[in-house]
Each structure stands twice: as C-alpha cells, then as structure tokens.
Amino acid sequence: MNDNLHARAQRLLAESAVEGLRPADETWLRDHLAECPGCVQEASATRNVLHALRTVPVNVPRDLAARTQLRVRLRAQEVSTAPNGSFWLWAVTAASWLLGVFSAPLVWRGFAWLGSNFGVPKLAIEMGFVLWWTVPPLLAAAIILHQKALTAEWRNKN
Amino acid sequence: MSAPAFTLTAAPAPLLFAGFMTDDTQALAIGLRQRDPDLLDRLIEQYQQRLYRYLLFLTGNPPLAEDLFQETWIRVLERGSQYNGKSKFDSWLFAIARNLVIDASRRKKISSLEDLGDPETNTPYDPPDERANSVLQMLVSRENEQSVQLSLLKIPAYYREVLLLRFSEELGLEEISVVMATPISTVKSRLYRGLAALKTAMTGGAA
Numbered sequence: 326m327n328d329n330l331h332a333r334a335q336r337l338l339a340e341s342a343v344e345g346l347r348p349a350d351e352t353w354l355r356d357h358l359a360e361c362p363g364c365v366q367e368a369s370a371t372r373n374v375l376h377a378l379r380t381v382p383v384n385v386p387r388d389l390a391a392r393t394q395l396r397v398r399l400r401a402q403e404v405s406t407a408p409n410g411s412f413w414l415w416a417v418t419a420a421s422w423l424l425g426v427f428s429a430p431l432v433w434r435g436f437a438w439l440g441s442n443f444g445v446p447k448l449a450i451e452m453g454f455v456l457w458w459t460v461p462p463l464l465a466a467a468i469i470l471h472q473k474a475l476t477a478e479w480r481n482k483n
Numbered sequence: 484m485s486a487p488a489f490t491l492t493a494a495p496a497p498l499l500f501a502g503f504m505t506d507d508t509q510a511l512a513i514g515l516r517q518r519d520p521d522l523l524d525r526l527i528e529q530y531q532q533r534l535y536r537y538l539l540f541l542t543g544n545p546p547l548a549e550d551l552f553q554e555t556w557i558r559v560l561e562r563g564s565q566y567n568g569k570s571k572f573d574s575w576l577f578a579i580a581r582n583l584v585i586d587a588s589r590r591k592k593i594s595s596l597e598d599l600g601d602p603e604t605n606t607p608y609d610p611p612d613e614r615a616n617s618v619l620q621m622l623v624s625r626e627n628e629q630s631v632q633l634s635l636l637k638i639p640a641y642y643r644e645v646l647l648l649r650f651s652e653e654l655g656l657e658e659i660s661v662v663m664a665t666p667i668s669t670v671k672s673r674l675y676r677g678l679a680a681l682k683t684a685m686t687g688g689a690a
Contacts, residue, residue: 343674377631378650383536390531
C-alpha cells in the first residue's frame with residue numbers, strides 16, 4: 326500500500342482526536358483501517374494515549390478543599406468588613422475639586438492681593454495658583470498607590 | 484480482511500460545567516459578584532480535582548500547586564465581578580490559575596515553568612527537577628505509574644498543558660485559546676506536536 330495513504334491515515338487519526346473529522350475523511354479512514362493492520366496499531370496507540378489522558382488520576386490532599394474554603398471565607402469577611410478607604414478618598418478629592426472650582430475667583434484675588442502688597446513676582450503667584458489646583462489630586466494619587474503597594478505586600482507575605 | 488475492532492475517537496465535545504449552562508452562568512456571575520460564600524464553597528468542592536491536577540502537572544511541585552490552588556480561589560473571590568457569565572466558568576478559572584503559575588515562575592524561577600511560553604521563541608526545554616518529580620509520582624495513582632503520568636512529565640510544559648486542557652479537562656479549542664491567551668492555530672499545532680511527543684515518550688523514546 327502507498328506510503329502516502331498511511332501518512333494520510335496517521336494525520337487523520339491525530340485530527341480526529343484534536344479537531345474531529347469531516348464525514349468524508351471519517352469514511353475514508355474507516356475503510357483504510359479495515360485493510361491496514363499497521364494503521365490499526367497506530368490508531369490503537371492513539372486511543373490508549375487519549376484514554377490515559379482522560380483518566381489521569383491525581384490524589385487531591387484530603388483537607389485542601391476545606392482549608393481553601395476557610396481561607397476564602399476569612400478573606401470574604403475581611404473584604405466585606407474593611408472600610409472602603411478608596412471611596413472616602415475619592416469623595417474627599419471630589420469635594421476638594423468642587424471647592425477649588427468655586428473658590429478659584431477668591432483664591433485668585435487672594436494671590437493678587439499678596440502680590441500687590443508684598444511685591445511677589447507675577448510668575449511666583451501663577452505658580453502658586455497652579456500648585457493650589459494640582460497638589461490635592463497628586464496627593465490623593467500618591468496615597469492610592471501607596472495603599473495598593475501595601476496591600477500587595479501584605480498578600481505576598483500571607 | 485475482517486474489519487478491525489476499532490471505533491474512531493471523535494474529538495470530545497466541549498463539556499459544559501454540569502448545572503451551569505447559559506442561564507446558569509449568568510446566575511453564577513451574579514453569585515460571584517455578590518461574593519456568595521456558599522457558592523464559592525460549592526465551586527471549590529466541584530473543581531478541586533480538575534484545578535489541582537492542572538496546577539500539579541504544570542508546576543510538578545505539590546506544595547506550590549496547593550498554594551496556587553488556594554490563591555486561585557482567593558482571586559476568584561476578589562475578582563468575581565470580572566466574570567460576566569458570557570464565557571464558560573472553567574476557562575475563566577483556568578486562565579486565573581495559569582496567570583498565577585506564570586507569576587510564581589517569575590518570582591521563584593521554577594525551571595519547569597519557564598517554557599510555558601512560545602516554544603518557537605523560547606529557550607530549550609528544561610525538565611522539572613528530580614525531587615519534584617519523585618514527590619509528584621507519589622501523588623499519582625500507583626496502578627498507572629508507568630504510563631501516562633510519567634510520560635507527561637517527560638514532555639515540555641507547553642505540550643503538557645495543552646494536552647491536559649484538551650483531553651483531561653475536555654475544554655474546546657476556543658476555550659483553550661482563551662485560557663492560554665494564544666491563537667487557536669497555535670493551540671492546534673501544540674496539540675498535534677504534544678500528542679506525537681507523548682506517544683513517543685510512552686513508548687520509551689525521548690520527547
């Protein structure tokens with residue numbers, strides 16, 4: 326029998342395991358196997374490998390599920406009872422931003438008054454005004470990042 | 484010649500998690516979002532064998548597999564809101580476990596895991612160390628000790644993983660590609676090569 330036929334049969338055997346076969350290929354393979362003991366042996370080896378893979382037994386440590394359930398429940402309690410720090414952080418940031426928007430004219434006038442009475446350069450006044458707006462969100466971002474780093478460190482330790 | 488007693492082994496149809504078909508995956512997603520502890524208890528029970536087996540064969544290290552098993556469920560608790568119920572829970576669970584294995588391999592430089600990436604671009608396979616293997620052998624069933632379990636350990640991890648997901652966990656090709664974040668074509672080629680490597684290993688040759 327032609328070597329190409331055996332090669333095709335072996336390719337189809339692998340295909341039947343991985344993707345499944347089209348009906349025409351399936352019929353061809355069935356016919357080929359009916360006449361070719363070598364390929365039947367190959368098919369049998371493939372079937373044995375697949376059967377072994379489908380029945381790989383592993384002994385799960387007896388208390389693993391119970392330990393995991395306990396740990397998950399403890400973690401669930403921590404998560405539900407922990408104060409929602411980021412909520413308050415965002416609330417404070419939002420409040421400070423709103424306050425900043427509405428107080429901007431007053432703050433600007435305040436900086437202008439300081440400049441006119443104490444001779445502060447215009448550039449310094451403008452820088453001060455910019456900082457007045459940018460420092461609170463930068464501080465909030467720094468606190469959030471710090472909190473995340475602490476949480477990650479705690480998780481790694483535990 | 485008489486017809487040989489052989490039945491074609493069709494590719495296994497992707498099995499859906501019993502009791503969690505489409506509507507139920509939505510219910511599962513809601514339960515996970517609410518961090519329902521009873522639901523999590525049930526899932527841990529139900530998936531313990533499959534998840535532990537996957538982690539054990541991927542790491543070749545029972546204590547590490549146990550740690551990662553627990554860590555996987557903690558992640559499921561914490562990130563349950565990210566499961567939308569549109570995909571199978573299995574795929575999502577195994578993807579979480581896989582990412583943890585990769586993180587662990589980066590942190591602890593586990594030699595057997597360094598080859599989970601693309602075999603075409605990575606360094607050659609470095610087999611798991613002898614000690615880890617011997618502990619693993621104690622855990623696998625004695626009756627088939629000489630067969631597939633030991634042969635699995637002889638083949639590269641990127642083949643081992645895909646074979647386990649396909650034939651032990653019975654995930655579909657698309658689901659495996661989701662778990663591994665890899666194109667389906669890569670999944671298929673690894674399956675073909677993995678099967679060939681495993682057959683060779685089982686008949687006593689080198690993978």
